[in-house]
Amino acid sequence: MKKILFVINTLGRAGAETALLELLRRLDAEEYEISLYVLLGQGEMISQVPQRVHVKNKKICTASVLSGAGRRKLIQTSFLAFFRHGRTIKKMQYVIQNFFRMKKTGNIQPDKLLWRVISDGADRFSETFDLAVAYLEGGSAYYVSDHVNAKKKAAFVHIAYGNSGYTREMDRDCYEKMDQIFTVSQETRRHFLEFYPEYEKKVQVFHNILDTDRIAREAQLPGGFSDSYTGIRILTVGRLAYQKAYDIAIPAMKKIREDGYEARWYVLGEGSERNALEKQIAELGLQEDFQLPGAKENLFPYYAQCDLYVHATRFEGKSIAIQEAQTLGCAVIASDCAGNREQIVDGEDGLLCTLTPEGIAEKVEELLDDPKKRERLAAAAKQKMNGQTEEIWKLLNLMK
Template structure:
């Protein structure tokens, strides 16, 4: 029986984690493989959704959300343990200090990226040799598979705009050289990755996020969704409360929509480190009852189905799972015209693309509020989009079965 190992940084409720689960479920139906998973941080609320046949290798695991207060406390302890485990404490500290200096030079400090190498070097090790090891996320899991996993073949996934995300060759320390195949989730992600690593063009190809449209539609019919009995226009966004998702721009856009006299509410399903800042901004603009942030939910699909407009105005993307889900459920979508989003939406045909400014986002929203026929047309075209890409699983199976050259 062929043995496959997947490694991911956390198992929280995020786009990449959701895509991994769908990939694992798809892989279960493709033949007899022994599938293992190692979660670098040993944490995440999606553990309960793992397929039954997937073996979790972590000696201990917490299902606390990585975004909860308790979860953040546990993450701090995980980092502390990583500094000590497997030795080389001085080397880990020197690496973190060097990366911090580099970030200060460009005035862009990202603590997670400083620590991914430390977490990789300080994680559990396994003697087993796998037929294929897959790093499903950039950063820690990629470093871990490159340096600390024994495998006949290795693959790495890239989910983000590598140029915009803050990763550098100095951080990566030639980890991609050790990969037999590099999978990017879209053509744009591939293009931007190869600007940093042009030498890997021959072994880099697109592997789209796999989603299960049948499951999404089924779950959209379960649960209550909105409970506030609001009868105005509902706007929805699903995503983490982070800088990337640009909710600061969304709040300003909502202020313009409300000032223009439109009766609407904007709901954001997600959690993140920017919550306190966004709540303060919302209060200062008098939008406490209009821009609602109820947090992450286990089943967001009834909310998609019940919304009038779905907005995904992010600063950059790889390929958005949330957009794929919104398309599956026939939402009228507005998205910022950025890397990733423009590959998923054709402006004016199956959604609207707009410049990421409060004025342009508000303008697009007002346009859809006032044109029910356009909302219906965009939603219908959106629903027709190809979003599953289940055939891409063959790209992994060719590697594990030895039918592809490294």
């Protein structure tokens, strides 16, 4: 029986983690011995890992890394990683050197700085795997590259690399040791190859796998919007993070209301930007109109019940949220950026907008004025998702 190890940074409620869980569900337990190692040892989606998958962590903290308890656990893990397996001074030198590189660019991202330290301080396993898969950039890629014994190694890239904050100095040639690199879209592949042109022959597109039948079933379960609002509902799903550009969506909602439209915008997710966004919402008097209900375990009833899905982000790899919205027949508006434009044919199965308050508001108002166009775009999006293809053999063929 072939032995496969998957490594991921956390199992928080996010797109890459959702895609990994679906991939794990598809693997044949009678043919493959499947293991999973969560680098930080935490994440609220651990309960969704299939029972046949062997979780290598001795303990898993189920608190989200975005919660108070989760952040405390994250700090503890990062601190201990400096001292596990020795080389403490070298780890500190790595952090300091890359901190000053980040400072020069004006883009300091502490989480990116610590992935190498966390990887070097993580558990080690003596067994040899037939295939080891780093399912995210950063920590899991460093860990599989440097600390896993495997006959074949693969890495997934889910982001537009140029916008991610990673650098070649931080990566330290980790991708050199990978037999195959999978990107989740053509745009993601192009961005990655701008950083690593020498790996063109081993970079392949691997589209996220979605179980459209399961999504449709879970959309019918109890849940969804619980307020008494009866007007137009706009939905966005995603972490409360800078990448997701809610600071631009909020004034867009202000303009929509000033233009006389009756609608309410809901954002499902948690993140470090919550306090700043709540302050911005209050300053614009949008407490009722732009709401942050937090993360939800079953998102699908919300998609099914909304009138319009908006995904106006600064950059993307390939958005699981857009795919879920399309699967459930939502009319989608997305910002015209890498990743998003690969998922939407403007005017055929969704609309693309410029990432400004005026650009977002214009497209939202266009669809609020034209219910028939909303229906047409939604139907085309759903048809598109029903035609997705199986990707899993791209990965499994590495072991042949």
